[in-house]
Amino acid sequence: MIRRNLWSKLVLIVVAAFYVLPMIAMARFSFQRVPVIKLGWSTLGKNWTIESLVNAVISDRFRQAAWLSVRLALLSVVLGLLILIPTTVYVHVMKRGARSYVEFLSMLPYVVPPIALVVGISGAMKVVGTWFLASPFSLVPFYVVISLPFTFRSLDVSLGAIDLKTLVEASRSLGASWSRTIRSVILPNMKVGIINASFLCFATVLGEFTIASLLLKFTLPAYLAESQGNNPQGTFSVGLLLLVVSSLIFGLMNRLSKRKGQAFSGLTL
């Protein structure tokens, strides 16, 4: 038993090191002005500065990309919720039988990789005309699509825990109007699901590179790809910032949802 615990500890230590070490190297590269070749005991504590991050963050290119990414993320959250909240509520209250239909459609983005989707987008939208893809905000509906699997799941799970149909019938039979029922019964019960779905969608959009890059939209990841060559230090520090932000979001979600083992990868796809 003791021997086995030893092995278990060894496995966990090695894997934990694998998780942590790349982040340390990235942080050192971002914040220490010492080339790797000159790194040694004597230079270990020298020239640590966050200047590169500050300079990158106040640059026009960064602000332009960040502002676009944040707007895209917020719009995607809003559009996604506008479509999914009524659909999920409808399925739970009116038509339980259609749940597997909606679930099936919401899982489909998993089998269409972003790179294949963007190929199809440029093919399909040729018919509509180029005006649609000219605006960077044309990305919004596609971002809603690629985050469908986890946004639907979040909302669905939050409603699965309660008998919404009975609650709604009770509210209606007590004389509450539909709008009152939605405000006082349905939405409060969905709160956790809505928060989860919003953050997951937000984080997905912030990190999405494939579609934006092939449609030539200048989002944050596109900024990272572009300025990697001429300002590696500043770009890496922005990349680290992005990693920290998405880590915080996913960590928070894991806390909130408490459903261990149910996480489904999103950003990496």
Added chain:
Amino acid sequence: MFRQTKSWLGLTPFTLFVAIFLLWPTLSVFRSALQPVEGSSKPAMLEAISGQYLSAILYSVRLSAITAGLGAVIGTLVAISAVSLNQFKGLRNALVGYSAVAANLGGIPLAFAFVASLGMQGLYTKLLSVIGINLTDLGFKISDFSGIVIVYLYFQIPLMTLVMLPAVDGLKATLKEAAASVGATPRQYWRSIGVPLLSPSLLGGFLLLFANAFSAYATAFALSAGSSKLVSVQIRFYLQGNTITGKSNLGYALAAWMIVVMVLAMSGYLGLRRRSERWRR
């Protein structure tokens, strides 16, 4: 009958949305993929599984299979270790929490982290050379096959840990005690009880990891500055070079094959997941 059709009406906005922004682009991939490439009578999808185009698909399949295999084995070991160290609750929670985070990290920032670690000027490249291991002399490059495998493992291992934890938790202590009380050695226990019970989750997890690696694009793109041999990165090349080469249908064909591979892998995963969940009830 009328009520039946009417009650489906509430799903119209959602259905239309998915149809326009997902199904229509997907169909248009297949429509172009079934048309011939310039100067050929074969559909592009057939052209894409011959010669150099096939090698891009096979390269991706091989890479995805290797990262999925390694990720599945290591991720499962992590899950078993975490469960067997159950008395250290904090450790386990930290590990599971970070797994949920790391499984979703990826894209360009992750590529940066590994360039800073194992790139030509990487911190650990330097540290290893101090103790006499020269990665460059060994032919290791972060943008090559083995480099991409290591980077992908960063999100593959935690994803597998998340998939396996419920299954490993389900191997109840009573099973082990029962096996021991009838005289089974730990080896016999794992061979006859542990592995058969875990195998649907293991295989399912492998397929999920395979699909996850196969569809990835940004990380490999950033590691190789757009020159990777992976099929996802190659598609960009055919799509942007379409006016010159007249071969844009090949880009559609490669994308169509990607979707086919993804459908196979994901339906296998979902089928196996259903089976392993049945065991746990």
